Amino acid sequence: MAVAIIMPRQGQSVESCVITTWEKKVGDNVAVGDILFTYETDKSSFEEKSTVAGTLLAILAEEGEDVPCLENVCVIGNAGEDISEFTKGAAAQAPAETPAQAPAQAPAELPASVTAVIMPRQGQSVESCVITTWEKKVGDKISVGDILFTYETDKSSFEEKAAVEGTLLAILADEGEDVPCLDNVCLIGPAGTDVSAFLNASSAQAEAPVQAAAPVQTATPVQAAVTTATEVNVEKISPRAKNLALKTGADLLKAAPTGPYGRIIERDVQTLLDKGFTVSGAAKDSYTSAIEGTGANGRVVLGDLNAPVQAEAAPAQVSAAPTQAYVDEKLSNMRKVIAKAMHNSLSTMAQLTLNTSFDATKLNACRAALKANAEKMGLAKITVNDMVLYAVSRTLLNHKAVNAHFLDDKMRYFTNANIGIAVDTDRGLLVPTVFAADKLTLNELSKAAKVVISEAQKGTISPDNLKGASFTVTNLGAMGIESFTPVINPPQTCILGVNNITKKIKEVDGEDVIYPAMGLSLTFDHRALDGAPAAKFLQELCYNLENFDVLMAL
Amino acid sequence: MYDLIILGGGPAGYNASERAAHAGLKTLVIEERALGGVCLNEGCIPTKTFLYSAKIFDYGKHASDYGVTFGSSAIDHSKVVDRKNKVVSMLVGGVGSTLKKAGVEVVKATATIKERNAEGFVVTADGKDYVAKQILVCTGSSAAVPPIPGLSDSIKNGFALTNREILDLREIPKSIVVVGGGVIGLEMASYFNSVGSKVYVVEMLDHIAGPTDLEISALLQKTYEKKGVEFILNAKVTSIADKKVSYEKDGKVSEIPCDYALVSIGRRARTAGLGLENIGVKIERGAIVTDEYGKTNVPGVWAAGDVNGKSMLAHTAYREGEVCINNILGKKDRINYNSIPSVIYTNPEVAAVGETEQTAKAKGLNVKIKTVPLVFSGRYIAENEGGNGFIKLIVDADHNNIVGLHMIGTYASEIIYGAAMMVETEMRIADIQKMVFPHPTVCEVIREALFQF
Numbered sequence A: 001m002a003v004a005i006i007m008p009r010q011g012q013s014v015e016s017c018v019i020t021t022w023e024k025k026v027g028d029n030v031a032v033g034d035i036l037f038t039y040e041t042d043k044s045s046f047e048e049k050s051t052v053a054g055t056l057l058a059i060l061a062e063e064g065e066d067v068p069c070l071e072n073v074c075v076i077g078n079a080g081e082d083i084s085e086f087t088k089g090a091a092a093q094a095p096a097e098t099p100a101q102a103p104a105q106a107p108a109e110l111p112a113s114v115t116a117v118i119m120p121r122q123g124q125s126v127e128s129c130v131i132t133t134w135e136k137k138v139g140d141k142i143s144v145g146d147i148l149f150t151y152e153t154d155k156s157s158f159e160e161k162a163a164v165e166g167t168l169l170a171i172l173a174d175e176g177e178d179v180p181c182l183d184n185v186c187l188i189g190p191a192g193t194d195v196s197a198f199l200n201a202s203s204a205q206a207e208a209p210v211q212a213a214a215p216v217q218t219a220t221p222v223q224a225a226v227t228t229a230t231e232v233n234v235e236k237i238s239p240r241a242k243n244l245a246l247k248t249g250a251d252l253l254k255a256a257p258t259g260p261y262g263r264i265i266e267r268d269v270q271t272l273l274d275k276g277f278t279v280s281g282a283a284k285d286s287y288t289s290a291i292e293g294t295g296a297n298g299r300v301v302l303g304d305l306n307a308p309v310q311a312e313a314a315p316a317q318v319s320a321a322p323t324q325a326y327v328d329e330k331l332s333n334m335r336k337v338i339a340k341a342m343h344n345s346l347s348t349m350a351q352l353t354l355n356t357s358f359d360a361t362k363l364n365a366c367r368a369a370l371k372a373n374a375e376k377m378g379l380a381k382i383t384v385n386d387m388v389l390y391a392v393s394r395t396l397l398n399h400k401a402v403n404a405h406f407l408d409d410k411m412r413y414f415t416n417a418n419i420g421i422a423v424d425t426d427r428g429l430l431v432p433t434v435f436a437a438d439k440l441t442l443n444e445l446s447k448a449a450k451v452v453i454s455e456a457q458k459g460t461i462s463p464d465n466l467k468g469a470s471f472t473v474t475n476l477g478a479m480g481i482e483s484f485t486p487v488i489n490p491p492q493t494c495i496l497g498v499n500n501i502t503k504k505i506k507e508v509d510g511e512d513v514i515y516p517a518m519g520l521s522l523t524f525d526h527r528a529l530d531g532a533p534a535a536k537f538l539q540e541l542c543y544n545l546e547n548f549d550v551l552m553a554l
Numbered sequence B: 001m002y003d004l005i006i007l008g009g010g011p012a013g014y015n016a017s018e019r020a021a022h023a024g025l026k027t028l029v030i031e032e033r034a035l036g037g038v039c040l041n042e043g044c045i046p047t048k049t050f051l052y053s054a055k056i057f058d059y060g061k062h063a064s065d066y067g068v069t070f071g072s073s074a075i076d077h078s079k080v081v082d083r084k085n086k087v088v089s090m091l092v093g094g095v096g097s098t099l100k101k102a103g104v105e106v107v108k109a110t111a112t113i114k115e116r117n118a119e120g121f122v123v124t125a126d127g128k129d130y131v132a133k134q135i136l137v138c139t140g141s142s143a144a145v146p147p148i149p150g151l152s153d154s155i156k157n158g159f160a161l162t163n164r165e166i167l168d169l170r171e172i173p174k175s176i177v178v179v180g181g182g183v184i185g186l187e188m189a190s191y192f193n194s195v196g197s198k199v200y201v202v203e204m205l206d207h208i209a210g211p212t213d214l215e216i217s218a219l220l221q222k223t224y225e226k227k228g229v230e231f232i233l234n235a236k237v238t239s240i241a242d243k244k245v246s247y248e249k250d251g252k253v254s255e256i257p258c259d260y261a262l263v264s265i266g267r268r269a270r271t272a273g274l275g276l277e278n279i280g281v282k283i284e285r286g287a288i289v290t291d292e293y294g295k296t297n298v299p300g301v302w303a304a305g306d307v308n309g310k311s312m313l314a315h316t317a318y319r320e321g322e323v324c325i326n327n328i329l330g331k332k333d334r335i336n337y338n339s340i341p342s343v344i345y346t347n348p349e350v351a352a353v354g355e356t357e358q359t360a361k362a363k364g365l366n367v368k369i370k371t372v373p374l375v376f377s378g379r380y381i382a383e384n385e386g387g388n389g390f391i392k393l394i395v396d397a398d399h400n401n402i403v404g405l406h407m408i409g410t411y412a413s414e415i416i417y418g419a420a421m422m423v424e425t426e427m428r429i430a431d432i433q434k435m436v437f438p439h440p441t442v443c444e445v446i447r448e449a450l451f452q453f
């Protein structure tokens, strides 16, 4: 059933609002939470987010049009639906151009008659809200305007009123639950509608909100903030915005235009004022490029103009409209986790790296022998990396601070060598663990490593196997890296980087001999251990690798 | 464990504590005497109650100039003191209940900073340790007592008084020597002059009222000379003893016998004995060194008010405290000392903000200056027989914005905040010309002056 979206009443005294921009056009797919259009009163500007999913069937008021509050602005429904009831005699602008685009990646199996109510976003910085109370229970009849639930940010609390009528079919978040903004909270539709498919789908994907209501909206402000101040064309400004700026002394050079075609609109001026970006009357005339102000609330004052910071002002000729030579892509959750972990690692530890190399002649010989006999002896395909892991597993337990966790006020020494293996996957770095590697033969270790590496790459690895390592090995040798500074996975105290093999010369019995040298880079946390013990570990490891035949015999 | 411990409950401390508590910080104020600090208990407010009584008395004396005759008038100084005490206790009580309502904890004891440990800063009061993540030092100032021969004995025997003791004096001295012709000295000289004492002001500089515009301080001096105050300038006090103040001027030592001597030669930041050295807070010339954000050299330690030795005014203290709290809360804020107004509550009042003619010249600013007498105001004439007050407007000649305003005359204290806003926001003459001032008022003279450029 098609739904008409009305112009909201923003406050008692507001009679009408002007549509600033349409973010969707007729025929577009609309997901719950998508911004349909922006509009402004004479004081502020707002975004209207869709509370229903479907296709935008008709636009009833154009940009710049002043629409009385509570009047219909657009219609959303199923593609092809009859909407004559809303458009009445109005221009036949609507269904004609509705493309047959089926709601392609639409919410998994949500029947068209059912509306998912989402957690509204109360302000830019609010990530999630907690449901305080449910005023309705599953099975209750809902009328438009009924309070469904109350919810709160850390600062204020709100009531969510129903925008559609029907029966409350499902509650997807309980009281006290912290729900990410724009995530589904409940489903409303005709009594008896089967929503089980939807519910199963949502629980399967637990973290990723099903409704694919990917908030497209933030894109604009974000990149606007990146544009340097000189690129802002203060001539491109809406009359309302200009008025407000004149009255308040807003510092337009710091504006991040969010209007169409880079126009500064009223809300951009309001943003400046909220941030305290103003210019004093006296400074206004000689103020030509954005600088930080030192007046009250950051107002740019005369003294700032002479401050010698303007050097950075970009050359003027660059101001030709910057083409978008970049693509913004939201970070995947995994990337976010990695980013946090890596930054945390480097910002909290005292990391440094020791580099060395060992003579890999025997290692290569062993490998060749193992390879030659693999089939005959039923061995796995043993790689150089497996052999390094093996040597590490046999060396670690002699160096307890290297096989340990640093837990701020204590050290945790491990009695087994639980070796993490850094694996590059499509989604980013994963570090699966081979537990108690010191108890495994070379063949067993090689097999165990293959299993976890392949699971990590396929994404089927159990989270338990991504934890618990006491030491990590990362290998960039295959990519020709000669030495690097691996980043420790906290709370581990060390990580070993394995490099490629280069040719080196050493003197044997008075003669220069060329030998294959394999590089090792050990990063350690100086909070947990000192340089000497770390170097001793490396030394023993090199010795074991150089005498791999003996090591295997042990 | 507190988010914030504030040492001292004067204007800087109590105001900051209220702001901090409102923002949700768990806040403790430690105050050894009384909330309100110097300002409420022995500074701004008590002196203003005194001066208001004197003003009424003065009005009475000159009432006949305005066609009014009273029977006889007299001032009962002891009652003035009683009323002062009532006003003070009302205001101090008010601060107490405001803080209580805001959820600020208050401990009445002397605070010392013990150390910084893993948890934060440890402050000891009454033998108990309190720990906070951050501390704000607002211990204010006390009257400077320099090593003038005889002074410390004279303070002990009650001949020499500081601002604290003089406000509780129950008698009107027959004669009093005010040592130091700054704001505090002049206000007390004004009061005792009004109520009938013979007042001498001994000042080391060649003018009174410190950094005040020189034309204004000259007019103020002349006005008080007419009222009978004797000013001895360029004079260095050499002893205060035996009911006599001796001073040296032009190489000659003279002495003034008197009932009392008021020592008002300056204020000293209260940094001694606080334990600041235990956490390494930097002190220069006795005051805590802070930047424009209120930060000291030790992260997590902030200071506001007289203790930083910068402006030594209550409203500066308020604002400095707020700046600290804002920065503690992560909201960048800084104080602009250039637009802080100052007032001398003499009769006539003196008020000023921004550059003076002298400081502008010293800074090499290109300024235009206009002086306009207050008789441009109809109200001033109606209310001031023979009044000769004026305003002086200092304008940046390159940008045409007001950088300073100075005035002497009635209501100056209430008018100056408007000028402070003009200076702070760098309003241009053309901007202010479009503002409407109420009529008839004395502040209209500012508007009048604008049209003279």
Ligand SMILES: Cc1cc2nc3c(=O)[nH]c(=O)nc-3n(C[C@H](O)[C@H](O)[C@H](O)COP(=O)(O)OP(=O)(O)OC[C@H]3O[C@@H](n4cnc5c(N)ncnc54)[C@H](O)[C@@H]3O)c2cc1C
Pocket (backbone or CB within 6 Å): B007, B008, B009, B010, B011, B012, B013, B030, B031, B032, B033, B034, B035, B036, B037, B038, B039, B040, B042, B043, B044, B045, B047, B109, B110, B111, B112, B138, B139, B140, B141, B142, B163, B184, B270, B274, B304, B305, B306, B307, B312, B313, B314, B315, B316, B317
């Ligand atoms: C006579 C006189 C008249 C004045 N008139 C004016 C005026 O008209 N206008 C104006 O703006 N300013 C005036 N002032 C200045 C004004 O009083 C001060 O600027 C203001 O009080 C400073 O506030 P504060 O909070 O920094 O310090 P204070 O008011 O000095 O408060 C500091 C507080 O800290 C307490 N304290 C100190 N050490 C400790 C410790 N170790 N433990 C616990 N508590 C401690 C003290 O007991 C005090 O209560 C006047 C001052 C005087 C003396």
